Amino acid sequence: MAIVHELSWSTSRARTFSGCRRRYYFDYYLSWLGWGSRADPERRQAYLLKKMTRLPMFAGDIVHRGIAEYFARRDQGLGWSAEEAIAWGTQELRRGYKESRDGGWKAKPAKSIRLAEHHYAEERISEETGAAGDYGRRYVERIAACFRTFFEAPALDGARTSDPGDWLACEDMSTFDLFDTKVFAVPDFAYLERTAEAEPPVRIIDWKTGAPSDADRFQLEVYAFYARERWGIPTERTTAADVYLQEGEISEVSVGDAELEDALSRIESSLGEMRAVHFDADRSKGDPGDFPMVPENEAARHCSSCNYRELCDRA
Numbered sequence: 001m002a003i004v005h006e007l008s009w010s011t012s013r014a015r016t017f018s019g020c021r022r023r024y025y026f027d028y029y030l031s032w033l034g035w036g037s038r039a040d041p042e043r044r045q046a047y048l049l050k051k052m053t054r055l056p057m058f059a060g061d062i063v064h065r066g067i068a069e070y071f072a073r074r075d076q077g078l079g080w081s082a083e084e085a086i087a088w089g090t091q092e093l094r095r096g097y098k099e100s101r102d103g104g105w106k107a108k109p110a111k112s113i114r115l116a117e118h119h120y121a122e123e124r125i126s127e128e129t130g131a132a133g134d135y136g137r138r139y140v141e142r143i144a145a146c147f148r149t150f151f152e153a154p155a156l157d158g159a160r161t162s163d164p165g166d167w168l169a170c171e172d173m174s175t176f177d178l179f180d181t182k183v184f185a186v187p188d189f190a191y192l193e194r195t196a197e198a199e200p201p202v203r204i205i206d207w208k209t210g211a212p213s214d215a216d217r218f219q220l221e222v223y224a225f226y227a228r229e230r231w232g233i234p235t236e237r238t239t240a241a242d243v244y245l246q247e248g249e250i251s252e253v254s255v256g257d258a259e260l261e262d263a264l265s266r267i268e269s270s271l272g273e274m275r276a277v278h279f280d281a282d283r284s285k286g287d288p289g290d291f292p293m294v295p296e297n298e299a300a301r302h303c304s305s306c307n308y309r310e311l312c313d314r315a
């Protein structure tokens with residue numbers, strides 16, 4: 001079945017939309033159809049840039065994959081220790097770093113690691129000055145700290161030892177319909193907590209590998225909304241938490257009916273703004289002028305780490 005371009009919604013899409021409209025255009029419109037090697041050159045360039053990552057994001061992805069691997073092994077009755085996970089994660093980070101540095105990613109951009117730091121020859125990843133060693137070490141340490149929290153924090157015992165039969169979601173991409181639009185939700189982990197109560201409560205967890213941000217709470221509210229829609233779990237039986245693995249901190253988020261109604265109206269308003277500029281990218285590349293770049297005076301904050309700097313001529 002052919003994939004068609006359509007408007008969808010997710011918290012990450014909404015974040016991009018509110019951060020920089022031009023970036024949103026590159027991510028969700030210009031890069032569309034750019035996956036073929038004979039694609040329109042502009043679409044192809046945007047697609048290749050979209051597929052790049054950065055070391056903090058790559059390290060975060062490794063931690064998420066490692067936790068999913070822990071649960072997959074538990075499902076098969078196999079164990080995995082913190083030391084084994086750290087060794088695997090470190091090796092994975094080094095493998096990706098080398099793959100990015102040595103090039104060749106354009107042949108398989110969807111399956112290869114290409115770091116924007118290498119693409120833009122950023123000083124922080126220079127091997128000549130030795131900066132790359134310090135920069136890489138920061139993320140080796142981050143991966144180790146995150147796995148230590150996951151494997152050792154007493155507050156995560158319930159999640160770690162939960163019965164596979166009680167798992168509702170583990171990094172599963174899923175969608176539900178809202179306001180006639182497909183909404184993407186990927187709860188990191190959700191499970192039924194076994195307690196004395198006849199109806200077990202649902203626990204939703206979002207693993208975080210970076211610093212807390214204002215958007216974290218909203219993301220969990222969307223997952224709680226998803227739990228209500230998908231599994232029919234009332235909010236009074238749902239608890240949700242952001243787990244900041246690097247710091248070893250857990251932030252409980254209230255997901256009562258009032259919070260979910262508020263989240264719903266924020267989704268509706270965000271969708272309305274997106275719909276106002278939406279066009280069919282199967283038919284045209286649209287008008288970039290409808291998607292303004294962030295102003296020059298905000299470039300340092302938004303552009304310095306953006307994948308699309310070469311398209312915007314921003315350093």
Ligand code: SF4
Binds near residue numbers: 026299309312
């Ligand atoms: S380089 Fe700056 S203006 Fe261009 S897409 Fe990225 S954030 Fe937006």
